[in-house]
Structures are given as structure tokens and as C-alpha cells.
Amino acid sequence: MATIRPATPTDMGFLAHMLRLIAGEPGKPRTLEECRADPRIACYVDGWSSDQLGVICMDADARIGAAWLRQFTPSDQSRGFVSPTIPELSLALVPEYQGRGRGAYLRDAFLALAQRHGVNSISAAARRDAPGLQRFLAEGGFSPVSEGETEITYLHVCQ
Template sequence: MATTRRATPADLPLMIHALRHAAGGVNGPLDVEECRTSPAIAHYINGWTPDQVGLICLAANTPIGAAWIRDLPETDPGYGFVAPGIPELTIAISPHHRGKGHGSYLLASLLDSCRRSGIRSVSVGVDAGNPAAELFQEAGFVSVCRRDGRVVMLRVSDASTGV
């Protein structure tokens, strides 16, 4: 069974590793250096601080994945940018831990943390054809547009129920 805990600055190397997988999508993980230096990718990690929502997923007390949100400006949008004030999700589970429900658990935990923090809307950009799109749909994300070979999805929770 997996558990989650809040991400801390000490988790940034793990988050970069997760970003490699998330940004690489169906083409496989990106190089660490590309994640750190490519402006289109680095902004997902640069500027992240523990006061923002971020979780580490653990199995048997070993980190196996991470999920966090970044509210990127319209002048430096992410792949899943929808509008200012709507943070974008980054999530990844280590490849050998996929297919066991950890991604669904991590996503549900992150969305619950967002709700408790007063964040009602979250977006995500996912490569067309990426099986993760089904995970997002099951969590209530809907496709809002296609851009640069990616599907941009949005989840808006009901303010009264949090769902």
C-alpha cells in the first residue's frame, strides 16, 4: 500500500526525476540536464516551494513518485496552461511501480490537498495517446483543447462538495 507525504526542498532531486518522466511522456524520460535548462520544462520545478501543493508517493517507505502544482503566468505558460490562476499539475510514478494503482492514489491525494488549500481548478497537459489521459479522466478532468500534440485537460471541483 502506498502513502503520501508533503514534498520538501530535500525532495527536489526526486521531483526532477519525476519531471523527466512526466515531460518525456510516451517518448520516454528526458535527460536531467534538459529538465533543468529547457525553459519550457524547467519552470515546472524552478520556483516551486514547500508552501505550494506537492506530494511524494511512497511504497514501503521508499519514494516512488511525485506530484505537484505550479501556477505559471500567461507570459511563461506550461504545456497544460488554461488561464492565469489555474495551476498546472505535474505527476509521475517510477516506471516499475506503474499499473498498481499508485498513480490514481497519488493524484487523488494531490487533488484532496488542493481542495483543502482552497484550489478548485487544476489543469494538465498530456501527450495525445498517453495512457495517463485515462487516469486524469477518471479523476474528473475534461479535455478543453489540443495544443502542440498534447491534450489540455481541466478539473474544476464543486465548491460546495469539493468533488
């Protein structure tokens, strides 16, 4: 059974690994060096600290996923930017645990936690060539709010 716990500074390497998984094309994670070299990707881990909302998904003693929020400004050029007052979600699960309901658990538990922390809305981005991620976001209550050439930006309003 999966559980979540708060992310801490000791999880930064794991967050960077999770970022690698979601930064590339479906099934083709980027290297850590590629993520660090691209400011539009590096910003999701750089500047994150444990005073911002983030969790690690655990299965027994193994870290299997993570979800965290980052607040951005228009000049940060993040992928799913909506407003400086709306944080953007990053969520990833290690491939071996995908398709088993753990991602939905992580998403739903994290959204409930965000709401308890007073977060009103959350944005997220999905590549146009990732219909599974688009469905995953829609199933979590995210609605598309803008579409670009390669990505769709979604918004979740916490109820």
C-alpha cells in the same frame, strides 16, 4: 500500501527526477540536462517551493511518486496553461510502480488535498500520443478544454 507526505526542499532532486519521467515521450524519459535546457519543462521544478502544494508518494520508506502544483502566467509558456488563477498539475510515478493502482491513489489523494487547501480548479497536459495518460486524467475527473498539435490541455474542477 502507499501513503503521501508533504514535499519539502530536500525532495527537489526527486521532483526533478519525476519531471524527467513525464517530460519525454511515453517510455522515453528525458535527461535532467534536457529538462533544464528547455524552459517549457524546467519551469515545472524551477520556482517550486514547499509553500506551494506538493506531495511525495511513499511505499514503505521508498519514494515512488510525486504530485505538485505550479502557478504560471501566460508568458511562462507551460504545457497545460489555462489561466493565471488555475495551477497546473505535475504527477509522476516511478515505472516499477505503474499499473498497480498507486498512480490513481496519488492522483485522488492529491486532488482531495488540493480541494482542502482551497484550490478550485487544476489544469494538466497530456501528449496526444499518450492515450493511457488521457484515460488516467479522465478517470480523475479531468475534462479536455483545448487541443494543440501535440498536446491536450485538461481541467479538473474541485467539487
